[in-house]
Amino acid sequence: MPLPSSIAALTAALSKLPGIGPRSAERIALHLVQSESGAVSQLADAIVAARVKVHLCTTCGALTEISPCEICASPRRDASLVCVVERPVDILSVDKGGTFHGKFHVLGGKISPLDGVEPEDLRIAELEARLQAEPIQELIIALGTDVEGDATSYYLAKRLARAGLKITRIAHGLPAGTGLEFADELTLSRALEGRRELS
Amino acid sequence: MPLPSSIAALTAALSKLPGIGPRSAERIALHLVQSESGAVSQLADAIVAARVKVHLCTTCGALTEISPCEICASPRRDASLVCVVERPVDILSVDKGGTFHGKFHVLGGKISPLDGVEPEDLRIAELEARLQAEPIQELIIALGTDVEGDATSYYLAKRLARAGLKITRIAHGLPAGTGLEFADELTLSRALEGRRELS
Known part of the structure; x- marks a missing residue:
């Protein structure tokens, strides 16, 4: 039996994420289609919201929701x-x-x-x-x-x-906690x- | 600097997925907010679409988009x-x-x-x-x-x-390709x- 096409499409989209191989993508897709609807739309909303709200600080180029970003605006820095x-x-x-x-x-x-x-x-x-x-x-x-x-x-x-x-x-030099070897x-x-x- | 709150929220939502720890979740969240908007909404849509379209076959309980599912409906089975x-x-x-x-x-x-x-x-x-x-x-x-x-x-x-x-x-017995030890x-x-x- 082939996977239902919407699960296959979701698996393909997930496997483009960093660190997610085809097997993890399938596992996550199968988990999502069996999860509570509310939690699933919450995840989809969080993805879209983060992408919409976050942009690069016009001064320093950091990821931020406000511009200038927290660091650029901080008087303690x-x-x-x-x-x-x-x-x-x-x-x-x-x-x-x-x-x-x-x-x-x-x-x-x-x-x-x-x-x-x-x-x-x-x-x-x-x-x-x-x-x-x-x-x-x-x-x-x-x-x-x-x-x-x-x-x-x-x-x-x-x-x-x-x-x-x-x-x-x-x-540049030795990282912490390591030996010369x-x-x-x-x-x-x-x-x-x-x-x-x-x- | 704390992470922007929408990234933190996305990280929290992602880390609930199977096999995704807090570090992978953060990595994926940071990847998503820096990805092309189109690809990001495509992923969010794929998540929602799969959840909406896929349900359990009323006969056998398989994940399917049609009911009865492909296997239950197949005359070759x-x-x-x-x-x-x-x-x-x-x-x-x-x-x-x-x-x-x-x-x-x-x-x-x-x-x-x-x-x-x-x-x-x-x-x-x-x-x-x-x-x-x-x-x-x-x-x-x-x-x-x-x-x-x-x-x-x-x-x-x-x-x-x-x-x-x-x-x-x-x-029940020995799995394939393994030794008694x-x-x-x-x-x-x-x-x-x-x-x-x-x-």
Whole structure:
């Protein structure tokens, strides 16, 4: 017996979600068609509502329901410190650490000529405008550690350099709670390069 | 920064789905709010459409969009053979094997007095009505192999016994492609009990 077509269609739509394979998608679809109608429409409504309400902060590019977003609007955030990240979700990762109290700027990608991503496709002009308008003293570049992340970091450091602005990049080295035997060569050589004096 | 409330609500709704933990739910929610609007409403529509269109076949209890379902309506299915399963999705499992060409009957559960499931909560009266109305010669009971599955199987065999009706239960034994060392004691003792002569 083939699955009823509406279940097959739902399975196909669900399997496009990140981390959901065909089997999980089928399992979720079969669960949904047997769930209480109320709970099912609540889920559908939550999906649509989130997509409609959430947009990108016009200042920093974070996911937000209000603009400017909570972080941009907060007087308790250090306006002199801006952390530059690739994607809106990276803000959550940095913020979960709880040690960073500055503001953010989302680039929207990394320079990657092979994928057709040029500097003008990123929110760099918006960052330059913020450097003019806001009392920013330090930009912390927190991009990934792949080739594109490296290239974009150096590009930004060169393009945004101006008197009175410190441009830094987050450290590369051993992750917490691991041993040398688990680190690859590049990580180890970067950890050596980035060594700091014990005091 | 807390997540925007509509994302938090969506994450909560998603994490109620089977196999979706809080982290996957957050990941899917963040993916959805950044996806194209069209794809997102398509998913929401597919969820609602499947729930609205799919119901249980009034005869056998399968998930279907038409009633009677495709299997009950099919003249190519052997009407003398009915496989009794616990849940609608079990039909898919049996049918995927491709060796069973009879019809099905979904009980809707297993007898479990501790959980408040009594025989009258199951679709046993419906099965008795089918035994009267249809030319059924064999009932194959294909319930799970736990205590409730055993109890329900014996209950059904006793209650449904009548002249001219064969009641069987699917075999318990070693699963395909495994060795004796992976089988638990109960499986092994059932496999020994159910031994068959090689001919």
